[in-house]
Amino acid sequence: MTDRLPVVVEEPTEVGSYFVATYPPFSVWTKAAVESDARPALDAPPVPGTPLGLYLHIPFCRKRCHFCYFRVYTDRNAREVADYLDVLAREWELYADRPALAGRPLNFIYVGGGTPSFLSTEQLESLVTRLTRTRAWDEAEEVTFECEPGTLTKAKLEAIRRIGVTRLSLGIENFSDRILELNGRAHRSPEMFRAYEQARALGFPQINVDLIAGMLGETEENWQACVRTTLALAPDSVTIYQMELPFNTTISRDLLTGSGQFLEPVADWATKRRWVAEAFEALEAVGYHVRSAYTAVRDRARTRFVYTDRLWQGADMIGLGVASFGHVNGVHMQNLDTWEAYSAAIRGGAPALGRAYRPTDEERMIREVVLQLKFGSIRPSYFRDKYAVDILSRFREPIAWLAAHGYLQIATPEVVALSREGLLRVDALLPHFFKPEHRGIRYT
Numbered sequence: 001m002t003d004r005l006p007v008v009v010e011e012p013t014e015v016g017s018y019f020v021a022t023y024p025p026f027s028v029w030t031k032a033a034v035e036s037d038a039r040p041a042l043d044a045p046p047v048p049g050t051p052l053g054l055y056l057h058i059p060f061c062r063k064r065c066h067f068c069y070f071r072v073y074t075d076r077n078a079r080e081v082a083d084y085l086d087v088l089a090r091e092w093e094l095y096a097d098r099p100a101l102a103g104r105p106l107n108f109i110y111v112g113g114g115t116p117s118f119l120s121t122e123q124l125e126s127l128v129t130r131l132t133r134t135r136a137w138d139e140a141e142e143v144t145f146e147c148e149p150g151t152l153t154k155a156k157l158e159a160i161r162r163i164g165v166t167r168l169s170l171g172i173e174n175f176s177d178r179i180l181e182l183n184g185r186a187h188r189s190p191e192m193f194r195a196y197e198q199a200r201a202l203g204f205p206q207i208n209v210d211l212i213a214g215m216l217g218e219t220e221e222n223w224q225a226c227v228r229t230t231l232a233l234a235p236d237s238v239t240i241y242q243m244e245l246p247f248n249t250t251i252s253r254d255l256l257t258g259s260g261q262f263l264e265p266v267a268d269w270a271t272k273r274r275w276v277a278e279a280f281e282a283l284e285a286v287g288y289h290v291r292s293a294y295t296a297v298r299d300r301a302r303t304r305f306v307y308t309d310r311l312w313q314g315a316d317m318i319g320l321g322v323a324s325f326g327h328v329n330g331v332h333m334q335n336l337d338t339w340e341a342y343s344a345a346i347r348g349g350a351p352a353l354g355r356a357y358r359p360t361d362e363e364r365m366i367r368e369v370v371l372q373l374k375f376g377s378i379r380p381s382y383f384r385d386k387y388a389v390d391i392l393s394r395f396r397e398p399i400a401w402l403a404a405h406g407y408l409q410i411a412t413p414e415v416v417a418l419s420r421e422g423l424l425r426v427d428a429l430l431p432h433f434f435k436p437e438h439r440g441i442r443y444t
Helices: 032-042 078-095 121-134 154-162 177-182 189-201 220-233 250-257 269-285 306-311 339-347 361-375 380-387 396-404 420-424 426-433
Strands: 052-058 108-113 142-147 167-173 206-213 237-242 295-297 316-320 325-328 331-335 353-357 408-411 416-418
Touching: 032 325, 032 331, 032 353, 052 306, 078 121, 078 316, 078 339, 108 306, 121 154, 142 306, 154 189, 167 189, 189 206, 206 220, 206 269, 220 269, 237 269, 269 295, 269 420, 316 331, 361 380, 361 426, 396 408, 396 426, 416 420, 420 426
Parallel strands: 052 108, 052 316, 108 142, 142 167, 167 206, 206 237
Antiparallel strands: 237 295, 316 325, 325 331, 331 353, 408 416
16 A cells, blocks of 8 residues: 555755665664675675776865764874875775686776865875776776865876876865855865866866755855856766755754754755756756756766766675775675774774675665666666566556656656656655665664
C-alpha cells in the first residue's frame, strides 16, 4: 500500500542528514564486516570491465566552516601535514598490489577535502610524484581537484595544472563577503575573482563553480546577485547544493543546545528549492544544460563528471585518507575516522578500515536506482540487463506515488523521468525506494 511510504511535507531546515550519498545507509555498516567482507573483497580478483577510481582525502583547512560535517583539521603544523601525506602515500603503496587492484588502470581520480589546495606547491608535487610512481594517472579520463579560492596563487594553480588536473572545482559557495563571514568561510570575494581569472588563463579543461543555496543569512536579493555573477563568469559547470545541517556541524550544535550563537536563519527547504530552480532557469536561458539535481553544464559534448558517472553505476573506488570512503568488489568500506588510529594502522602495514558493508544483489540494484535518479531519469533496460529486474514492477508503488504528486514526469517502458520539481527534492524522495528496514533510520 502506498500509504506505508514516507510522506514528504514542507519543513524548516532541521538537524539531520539530507543528501543521499550511497545505499544502504552508513549507519548499518559495521566494524565486524571489515574482516568478514572488506578484506576478502580486496583479496579477490575484480569483476572484468569494472572501472577503478581513486579518492584522496586531504583533511586540512584554514578554518572550519560552520556547516562543515567532514573530518577536517585546522590546527596542524607543517611537520604534521608532511607526516599525513607520507601516510597517505604509504596507504596507496599497501593497496596497489592487492588482487582486487593489481594491474588495473585508474579511470578517475578525485582529490577532495577538507581543502586540497591548502597544500603547498612543494607538498602537492611531492605527493603526486610518489602516488603516480605506484600507479600512473596517464590513462585517467578525469582528475578532479577541489580548491578554496583563498589558498590559491598563480604558482599553485600552475602546479595543479602540471599534475594533470582536468577539472578544477572552486568552492566559492557565495559571492557575498557578509554571507561568507556568517558561515565561517575563510576566503573573500577578491580572492575568488583573482583565482578564477588565473585558472582561466592557465587553460584548465573544466572549471566548476560550487554554490550553496540557503546559507546562514541568505536573502532573495543576494541570491539573485550570486546567480548573475555566476552567469557573468561563465564557468564550464556550476554545482549548487541545498544547505543541510548534519549532526556534527557547528550550526547543528547551536540549534540542538539553544546556545544562540547564530542569529541569522538557514532558509527552509521550499525556499532553497525555489532558489536552485531560479538558478537553473537562468543558466538554461543562456545555454547551460541541467545534468543532475545539482549541476548544470555549458557544453554537454565537452563537460563531463566521470567521478559521479562511474560511481553511480557501481565502479570500484579506493578511498585514501582518514575517514575516507571506498567501494571494491561490491563491498562498501570506510577508513578509521581519527588521525591517530588511521595513521597507526597504515604505519603498521595494514589497511586502515574502520567499518564496511556487503550489499545484497537487491541492495546494489537499489543503490544504483537511487543514485542514478539524481540524473533526473533512469532506464529500465539498464537494470533489466544488469540485474534481471523489471524496476517498473519492482518499484510500482513509489513510482505511482511520485507520479500522483507531480514528481514523476514520464513513466514508460523506456524511461522513468522526474519532473523538475521532483529533481529539486530528489534526496527527500529517494527513501521511497529503500527497503522498509532502511527507511527512517539514522543515515550516518
